[in-house]
Amino acid sequence: MRFSLGLLGAVLAVFAPLNLAQAIVFYSQGNDANLSSPAGISLPWDNVVQMRSNSGPIGSGVYLGNRYVLTAAHVAPLTSVRVGFVDYALDSSSAVNIGTSDMKLVRLANDPGLGSVRLNSSAASDGGFAYVVGYGVGRASSSLLNSSPVTWGDDATVAKRWGTNTVDAAYSGVTVNGYTSDLLRTQFNTNAGANEAALTRYDSGSALFRQIGSSWYLVGLGAYVQNSNLSGASTQFDSANSDDNYFIRISSYSTGTDQIGAVGVPEPSSFQFLMGGLLFLGFLAFRRIRPLKV
Numbered sequence: 001m002r003f004s005l006g007l008l009g010a011v012l013a014v015f016a017p018l019n020l021a022q023a024i025v026f027y028s029q030g031n032d033a034n035l036s037s038p039a040g041i042s043l044p045w046d047n048v049v050q051m052r053s054n055s056g057p058i059g060s061g062v063y064l065g066n067r068y069v070l071t072a073a074h075v076a077p078l079t080s081v082r083v084g085f086v087d088y089a090l091d092s093s094s095a096v097n098i099g100t101s102d103m104k105l106v107r108l109a110n111d112p113g114l115g116s117v118r119l120n121s122s123a124a125s126d127g128g129f130a131y132v133v134g135y136g137v138g139r140a141s142s143s144l145l146n147s148s149p150v151t152w153g154d155d156a157t158v159a160k161r162w163g164t165n166t167v168d169a170a171y172s173g174v175t176v177n178g179y180t181s182d183l184l185r186t187q188f189n190t191n192a193g194a195n196e197a198a199l200t201r202y203d204s205g206s207a208l209f210r211q212i213g214s215s216w217y218l219v220g221l222g223a224y225v226q227n228s229n230l231s232g233a234s235t236q237f238d239s240a241n242s243d244d245n246y247f248i249r250i251s252s253y254s255t256g257t258d259q260i261g262a263v264g265v266p267e268p269s270s271f272q273f274l275m276g277g278l279l280f281l282g283f284l285a286f287r288r289i290r291p292l293k294v
Contacts, residue, residue, distance in 0.1 A: 029145070029163075029194060029195065030138075030139065030145060031138035031139055031153070031159070033161070033195075034163060034195060035160065035161060037162070038131070038162055041211070041216075042216060043131055043133070043162070043209060043216060044062075044115075044117050044207070044209060044216055044218075045133060045162070046063075046083075046084070046114055047062055047063040047064075047114055047115070047117050048060060048061070048062055048063075048134065048135075048160065048206070049061045049062070049063050049069060049081050049082060050081070050135040050160070050202075051069075051071050051075050051078055051081060051082075051205060052078070052079060052080045052081065052082055052087065053076075053077050053078060053079050054077075054079050056155065057082075057135060057155070057202050058075055058076070058077075058078065058202070059071060059072060059075035059135075059202055059204040060134040060135045060136070060202065060203055060204065060206040060222065061075070061081060061205040062117060062207045062218055062221065063081075063083065063114050063117070064105075064116060064117050064119070065114075065115070065116030065117065066116075067091070067107045067108040067109075067111055067112075068105050068107050068108075069081055069105065069106050069107070069108065070103060070104075070105055070205070070218075070221060071103070071104060071204070071205035072102050072103060072104070072204040072205045072222070072223055072248075073095075073097060073098075073101070073103055073104040073179060074102055074179070074204065075104075075204050075205055078090070078095075078106065081106070081108060083114065084112075086112070088108045088109065088110055088112060089108070089110075090106055090107065090108060090109060091107045091108065091109040093107055098253055099253065100179060100180040101179060101180065101182070101248055101253065102176065102177075102181050103181070103221060103248055103253070117216075118215055118216065118217045118218065119217065119218050119250050119254055120210070120212065120217040120218060120219045120250050120251050121250075121251055122212075122251060123170075123249075123251045123252070125210065125212045125217070125251070126167055126170060126210075126219050126220075126249065127167045127168065127170075128167060128210065129164065129167075129210070130164070130165060130166065130167050130209060130210045130219065130220075131162055131163070131164055131208070131210075132162065132163050132164070132165060132186070132197040132206060132207070132208055132209075133160070133161070133162045133206060133207045133209065134160070134161070134199070134202070134203040134207065134222055135158060135159070135160050135161075135202050135203070135206070136158060136159075136161075136199070136200055136201055136202035136203045136206075137152050137154065137155065137157045137200060137201045137202060138152070138153050138157035138158075138159060138161075139151065139152065139153055139157070140152060140153040140154075140157075150198075152200050152201065163195050163196060163197020163198075164193065164195045165186035165187070165188075165196055165197050165198075165245070167184050167185065167186060167210070167219070167220070168185060168186065168187065169184070169185040170182070170184055170185070170249060171183045171246075172252070174246075176223075181223065181248045181249075182248070182249040182252035182253075183223065183224070183247065183248060184208065184219065184220045184246065184247045184248075184249045185244050185245065185246055186208075186244075186245045186247070187243065187244055188243040188244075188245060198243060198245055199222055199225060199245045200225075204222055204223065205221060206221070206222035207220075207221065207222070208220030208221065208222070217250075218250055219247075219249075219250050219251065220248060221247055221248040221250065222245075223246050224246040225243060225244070225245055225246070226244030226246070
């Protein structure tokens with residue numbers, strides 16, 4: 001397995017391979033923090049939704065518009081999507097897989113009344129400060145703030161949360177559990193402040209947003225973690241040993257105009273999820289990426 005390092009950084013999120021449940025937790029914050037959209041910015045908070053099976057939450061997703069939701073391909077078995085406090089059934093159409101990547105589009109049977117989300121099509125805009133939004137478990141009651149490692153809670157701690165991190169690397173052609181995707185990386189290493197986010201159970205399909213100019217764009221979709229089945233913050237906090245979190249790189253699959261996988265989605269920005277190669281510089285030995293387990 002090999003990957004290439006981009007000129008600019010990129011972010012990667014955490015996904016479980018199947019029956020995934022994911023969430024964002026913070027190194028220096030408790031479970032009651034960051035439960036509503038951050039003040040003063042127009043983050044597409046409402047467009048981040050919860051993917052559900054008959055037994056409960058299994059992951060996260062991003063409502064793009066025209067009843068379409070983008071999530072990780074491995075989020076299954078999927079039966080409904082929760083938007084706010086309302087569960088929406090899926091329509092009868094089959095999921096649209098995005099090339100060989102760990103992404104798919106599903107469509108709701110009814111319109112939830114949300115606006116659309118812009119998808120980033122410029123690789124040069126991927127790197128830097130970003131917001132992560134997703135559903136998932138929080139800290140266990142026994143896990144103290146700033147403790148290492150973090151101990152994650154059970155399904156009773158699941159909530160929609162936001163956090164921050166820095167996209168610092170990009171990788172191409174990474175294969176995990178049969179899916180081959182271009183990825184962006186963030187690290188759970190305390191360099192992004194008190195709101196620093198990491199990914200764990202129920203965060204597959206979570207959103208990585210960056211403000212580009214005056215608008216917010218989806219630049220990554222949560223997928224994998226590096227060092228363990230859950231982000232642990234259990235090693236020394238440095239660039240070599242911190243927990244790496246990976247997001248599928250949206251700009252690698254954005255070509256054309258106003259389409260996603262050849263399915264029309266009304267949106268003023270340019271985006272289309274098709275397999276389009278990006279050129280990267282330099283190849284590095286790829287460290288093992290492990291899919292998130294439930």
